[in-house]
Amino acid sequence: MEIVKELPEIFEEFSDQRRKSFLAxxxxxxxxxxxxxxxxxYFPKEIAVAAGAVPISLCSMSDEPIPDAEKELPKNLCPLIKSSYGFAKTDKCPYFHFSDVVVGETTCDGKKKMYEYMREFKDIITMQxxxxxxxxALEAWEKEIRKLAAYLEQKFGTEVTEEKLRAAVKQQNAIRQGLKELSGVMKADPTPMSGLDLFNVLYGSQFKFDLDGIPAELSALKEQIRAEYDPAAREKKPRILITGCPMGGATLKVVRAVEENGGVVVCYENCSGYKSYDRMVDEQDPDVWHALAERYLSIGCSVMTPNPNRLELLGRLCDEFHVDGVLEMTLSACHTYNLETHQIRNFVTKEKGLPFFSVETDYSQADIGQLNTRIAAFIEML
Structure with a gap:
């Protein structure tokens, strides 16, 4: 760990949160x-919270269950889908096991079919x-959100009232703002910590169930990091922004390759980072359902066509974090993100005038040597 002096206890707590939450x-x-x-x-967590439930992210970032998934799914499928399905089918994900219902979404053909198969052994509702x-599209998405609320009301014998929904919006906005402000410490140069440390906090926050307490914990961590920050004791390194597919678990090998070869990841634009907490739900909108639909539909995922919101966020983060280069990580057989690489490369190199590098990988460890070699060459060029 790279924070100056001693690593705050709260930081360790976030880093280890996913494992501890198995029991929680x-x-x-x-x-x-x-x-x-x-x-x-794209899953609107506010609906689950307003229905009196705890929302939880499910296991999908390890190659361990993939052989079991490949007994039913094709080998040339995205590893995220195979991992998700393998964990679910083998009942090796505690979060999936204890979920009363899983909310799916039609982001890609592979996931649509995966949710169809999961219905054989789990209650699934798939949002279109x-x-x-x-x-x-906004009108259609609001209808889907209302359908989800009606489903959970019937499932849990409760009522998703406007009052409950607005309270959930306020709670989730506070969490998003806390994550955004914590991520902002990486705007400093040199950075006060490593990008891997930052990721562990961002990822670990998904597995904290005291939702009302998360903003205060994030704020305390942010203040402690700033208090311990000594620029003179830190080394300036090439500043890398990571974009592309969701990260975590096995794909952290890409972050390690950056930081073990002289760079530092200052920002994650992908679903594991800013994409999930950059935009807030408009609390002043008199129609809370419309506000929810607008916030979630505006996420700039590669499944959207056209996809200007991804470019807007990416460009803004390049400026705010003073990045030296952009690294895109795509998963093998993730067609939407792989297809969009051409557009992202042109935007980064021509519009922003920054070096761009793309790696395609999976959940295995077989390419670690190659990743290190290629990423080290990119960082050396910077």
Whole structure:
């Protein structure tokens, strides 16, 4: 770990949160609190919270269950989908096991079919995600959000009232703002910590179930990092922004390759980072359902066509974090992100005037040597 002086205890807590939460989720179930699992940032967590449930992200970032998944799924499928399905099918993901329902979304063909197969052994509701971001799409997405609320109301014998929904919006906005402000410490040059440390906090926050307490913990960590920050004791390094597919688990090998070869990851634009907490739900909108739909549909994922919101966020983060280069990580057989690489390369190199580097990988460890060699050459060029 790279924070100056001693690593704050709260930082260690976030880093280790996913493992500890295996037991916590069982305790939640024992108290009779429902659990709603999901895989995607398009899932409106506020609906689950307003229904009295705990939202939880499900396992999908390891190659361990992939051989089991490949007994039913094709080998040339995206590793994220195979991992997700393998964990679910073998019942090796505690969060999936304890989820009363899993909320899916039609982001890609592989996930749509995966949710269809999962229905054989789990309650699944699949939200029909529009893949444009115009007014017609917004209307359709609001209907899907209302359908989700009605489903959870019936499932849990509760009512998603406007009052509950607005309280959930305020809570989730506070969490998003906390994550955004914590991520902002990496705007300093040199950075006060490593990008891997930052990622562990961002990722670990998904597995904290005291949702009301998360903003205060994030704020305390941010203040402690700033208090311990001594620029003279830190080394300036090439500043890398990572974009592309969701990261975590096995794909952290890419972050390690950057930081073990002289660079530092200052920002994650992908679903594991800013994409999930950059935009807030408009708390002043008199129609809370419309505000929710607008916030979630505006996420700039590669499944959207056209996809201007990804470019807007990427460009803004390049400026705010003073990046020296952009690294895109795509997963093998993730067609939407791989297809969009051409557009992202042109935007980064021509519009922003920055070096761009793309790596395609999977969840195996077989390419670690190659990743180190190629990423080291990119950083040396910077």
């Amino acid at each position: 989720v069982k305790e939640i179930k024992d108290r009779g609190i429902p659990v709603v699992g999901s895989y995607c940032t 995600l529009p893949q444009t971001q115009d007014e017609d």
